[in-house]
Amino acid sequence: MPHRTIHLFRKGLRLHDNPTLLAALESSEVVYPVYILDRKFMTSVMHIGDLRWHFLLQSLEDLQKNLCQLGSCLLVIQGEYESVLRDHIQKWNITQVTLDAEMEPFYKEMEASIRRLGEELGFEVLSLVGHSLYDTKRILDLNSGTPPLTYKRFLHILSLLGDPEVPVRNLTAEDFQRCRPPDPGLAECYRVPLPVDLKISLESLSPWRGGETEGLQRLEQHLTDQGWVASFTKPRTIPNSLLPSTTGLSPYFSMGCLSVRTFFYRLSNIYAQAKHHSLPPVSLQGQLLWREFFYTVASATPNFTKMAGNPICLQISWREDAERLHKWKTAQTGFPWIDAIMTQLRQEGWIHHLARHAVACFLTRGDLWISWEEGMKVFEELLLDADYSINAGNWMWLSASAFFHQYTRIFCPVRFGRRTDPEGQYIRKYLPILKNFPSKYIYEPWTASEEEQKQAGCIIGQGYPFPMVNHKEASDHNLQLMKQVREEQYRTAQLTRDDTDDPMEIKVKRDHSEESISKGKVARMTE
Numbered sequence: 001m002p003h004r005t006i007h008l009f010r011k012g013l014r015l016h017d018n019p020t021l022l023a024a025l026e027s028s029e030v031v032y033p034v035y036i037l038d039r040k041f042m043t044s045v046m047h048i049g050d051l052r053w054h055f056l057l058q059s060l061e062d063l064q065k066n067l068c069q070l071g072s073c074l075l076v077i078q079g080e081y082e083s084v085l086r087d088h089i090q091k092w093n094i095t096q097v098t099l100d101a102e103m104e105p106f107y108k109e110m111e112a113s114i115r116r117l118g119e120e121l122g123f124e125v126l127s128l129v130g131h132s133l134y135d136t137k138r139i140l141d142l143n144s145g146t147p148p149l150t151y152k153r154f155l156h157i158l159s160l161l162g163d164p165e166v167p168v169r170n171l172t173a174e175d176f177q178r179c180r181p182p183d184p185g186l187a188e189c190y191r192v193p194l195p196v197d198l199k200i201s202l203e204s205l206s207p208w209r210g211g212e213t214e215g216l217q218r219l220e221q222h223l224t225d226q227g228w229v230a231s232f233t234k235p236r237t238i239p240n241s242l243l244p245s246t247t248g249l250s251p252y253f254s255m256g257c258l259s260v261r262t263f264f265y266r267l268s269n270i271y272a273q274a275k276h277h278s279l280p281p282v283s284l285q286g287q288l289l290w291r292e293f294f295y296t297v298a299s300a301t302p303n304f305t306k307m308a309g310n311p312i313c314l315q316i317s318w319r320e321d322a323e324r325l326h327k328w329k330t331a332q333t334g335f336p337w338i339d340a341i342m343t344q345l346r347q348e349g350w351i352h353h354l355a356r357h358a359v360a361c362f363l364t365r366g367d368l369w370i371s372w373e374e375g376m377k378v379f380e381e382l383l384l385d386a387d388y389s390i391n392a393g394n395w396m397w398l399s400a401s402a403f404f405h406q407y408t409r410i411f412c413p414v415r416f417g418r419r420t421d422p423e424g425q426y427i428r429k430y431l432p433i434l435k436n437f438p439s440k441y442i443y444e445p446w447t448a449s450e451e452e453q454k455q456a457g458c459i460i461g462q463g464y465p466f467p468m469v470n471h472k473e474a475s476d477h478n479l480q481l482m483k484q485v486r487e488e489q490y491r492t493a494q495l496t497r498d499d500t501d502d503p504m505e506i507k508v509k510r511d512h513s514e515e516s517i518s519k520g521k522v523a524r525m526t527e
Contacts (some may be wrong), residue, residue, distance in 0.1 A: 002029035003096035003124070006088065008114075009035045009074075010107065012100045012130050013059045014212040015066050017167035017259035020128045024098040025171070027126075030180040032092060033067055035060060036085070037078045039198070045106050049381040051349035053200045055210035059257050060192045062211025071176045075190040082113055086121070094123050100256075101127040103136055103299040104388045131256055133164040133264055133292050136299040147300040149312060150498045154293045163268075167261045206349040208251050208384055215252030222249070223266055250385035251350065253291070264288055291390060298389035305392040307373060307401065312495050314401045316485055318364075318371035325370055327468055328363050329378050331431075334467035336443055337417035338362050340430040347430070349384035354416075357398055361411040364399035365482050367474045372399035400482060403496045407482050410475045414443045433458050 005028040007021050013035075015021070024031050042048050048056070064074040077084050088094070097114060111127060118125045129135045139157050140147060148154040195202055208214075252258035267285050303309035307316065326332075331339035331346070341355040351359075356379075362368065363375045372395040379395070380386045393403065400407035417426070424442030428435040434445055436456040441448040446460045446467060453459050460466055486493050 001095075003027050004030050004092065004094050005096040005098055006032045006034050006085070006092070006094050008097060008099040009033065009063070010100060010102065010110075011254075011256035013063050013256050014215075014259065015063075015070070015171045016212070016216070017130070017262050018171065019130050019168045020098045020100050020126065022168050022171060022175070023126060023128060024096070025175045025179055028096065028179050030182075031072070031176075032088075032094075032182050032186075033072055033074050034088070035063075035074060035076045036081050037076055037193070038081045038084075039078065041081060041106075047377065047380045048386070050201050051206050051382065052384055052386065053198065054195060054205060055208065055251060055255065055349070055384050057192060057195060057198075057200075058210030058214075059212070059255050062213050062257075064187075064192055066212060070171065070173045072181045073184075073187040074192070075182060075186055076192050077190050078193070081110060082117065085114065085117060089117075089121055089123060096124045096126060098126045098128075100130045101135075102131060103295055131260070132295050133260055133288060134158070134161060134296075136292075136296045139292075139296050140300055147297045148293075149297060149496045151290070151293055152498045154296065155289070158289070158292075164261055164264060166265060167259055206347075206384060208248070208348070208350060210251070210255065210257065212252075212257045215249065215258040218249055218252070219258060219263065219266070223270065248350070254385040254387045260288055260291070294389040294393035298393065305373075305376065305388065307371065312402045312492070313396055314485055314489050314492055316371075316399075316401065319369045321368070321370060324368050324468065325363075325374055327465075328359070328368060328370070328375075332465050332468075333362070333413075334446070334465040335362070335413040335471075336424070336427045336431055336434055336445065336464075338413050340417075340427045343430040345379075345382050349382060356394070358411045358413065358416060360395060360398035362413055364395075365407065365478050366410045367413070367469050367471060367478070369474075369478050369481065372396060372401055375399075400486075405493065405497050407486065408479060410479065413471055418443050431464070433463055 003024075005024045007024045012018060012020070021031075021033070042053075060074065060076060064076075067074050077088065085097070089097070097118065099111065099114070101111070102108065111125070115125050117123075138161060139154075142157050142160055143153070148157050249258060249263070253260055253263075264285060271285075297312075298304040301310065301312055307313050328338075328342065331342040333339055333342075338359055341351050341359050344355075345351045345359075360372070360375055363370050364372050376391055376395040379391055383391070396402040397404045418424075421427075423439045424434075424437075427442050434442060434456070437445050437448065437458070438452070438456075441452065441456075445453070445456070445458070445464065448456065448460075450459070458464055
């Protein structure tokens with residue numbers, strides 16, 4: 001007998017390469033496309049801020065529009081997940097619930113509770129992998145049931161698996177015509193809410209607009225420049241360019257508006273036609289594999305988003321300092337490069353990967369010695385592309401708590417930004433109070449004379465703060481602390497260490513030495 005199905009959208013807010021929705025349509029006489037908007041879950045578990053709320057609502061509006069064009073509709077039902085499901089399964093005589101398989105603990109628990117509900121009420125549950133290139137369980141099985149903890153080991157396992165599954169075919173109006181659509185009255189009853197309905201600030205609007213349509217347009221724009229695609233190397237992109245020098249696709253992958261498998265195979269086609277192209281880990285495909293790496297490790301590591309109880313993370317006595325944390329979060333550190341980055345993050349919900357590295361290093365092992373968990377929470381709230389696995393993995397990496405072992409390499413909060421933007425145009429845009437400072441002072445405005453500060457219209461210590469730390473003294477002190485931690489916890493540190501260090505480095509001048517940024521390991525996601 002054909003099923004009466006609820007297809008649950010969680011991530012995967014798209015119609016292209018949606019294997020679970022396709023399976024639902026092929027096995028059902030009626031399909032109810034449903035998004036359960038559980039506000040308590042979104043705020044207390046997902047911790048999403050206003051910018052991501054806007055992006056989510058835009059993505060749901062776009063999904064609704066695209067479903068309508070194919071003769072169906074999206075039903076956005078507000079309420080607690082299990083009670084909403086229980087009510088509507090009984091109301092609509094549902095015999096099957098379909099949903100994408102996810103690897104985050106809270107989504108796994110959600111699926112488990114849905115399966116228990118299915119046993120109680122007598123409906124089937126179908127979940128398929130759609131958010132990642134590979135099923136992480138297959139990777140774990142090939143690695144004796146444990147996650148490969150180094151990128152080198154991970155790539156070896158992938159070589160045994162072969163290429164990812166190809167994307168499934170696009171859905172058509174005929175697919176939906178084979179099933180009865182939901183009653184038209186339901187769409188009006190369960191419409192996509194407006195920001196004002198959820199009391200979300202209308203001032204919080206990012207240049208990134210949510211939705212599958214926008215994501216596919218951005219994808220096509222980037223893939224038209226096949227030379228750029230073939231030669232892309234992540235570390236050579238510019239952290240303080242006024243427009244993204246990377247793809248800017250990460251928010252669409254994070255919300256599932258874009259299929260990562262579609263992107264992977266589109267890249268494969270371009271690489272096949274190019275005489276020469278960049279290779280992982282720095283190529284565009286390499287960025288997708290970093291994403292898979294963190295997904296795999298996170299899926300099988302207890303307490304992955306915490307230090308305590310996390311077996312691969314160094315246990316560090318970070319400083320608890322709410323005042324310093326607040327200054328970092330609100331762009332009041334007194335270092336214009338750092339504060340401009342944090343301002344862009346708050347205003348737009350996106351920053352370049354090297355900018356993320358700079359502010360993360362500053363907060364943790366570089367200057368403030370504050371826990372990476374605190375930074376992770378801020379990114380989780382503010383980033384449009386916030387992702388459970390990638391966010392935590394990158395913060396452990398950048399704080400040298402796991403994965404990254406060249407801990408002597410510390411970003412200078414003055415010289416690194418100046419290297420790629422000597423005129424300080426990025427700072428002038430995001431910190432307009434400093435826009436009139438001459439270029440030689442824009443990264444260190446406190447070194448300008450009082451008369452020069454008056455001419456620039458900003459007195460340091462009044463209109464803009466003095467630096468909150470002496471970078472050299474703080475970084476030197478923290479370096480010794482980190483050295484001691486790693487000596488005392490040598491075995492833990494070795495868990496995520498490759499046999500050989502990455503030989504590729506970019507050298508960046510620092511005050512008293514050279515600062516190296518690991519070229520192959522500076523990025524884990526196509527931003």
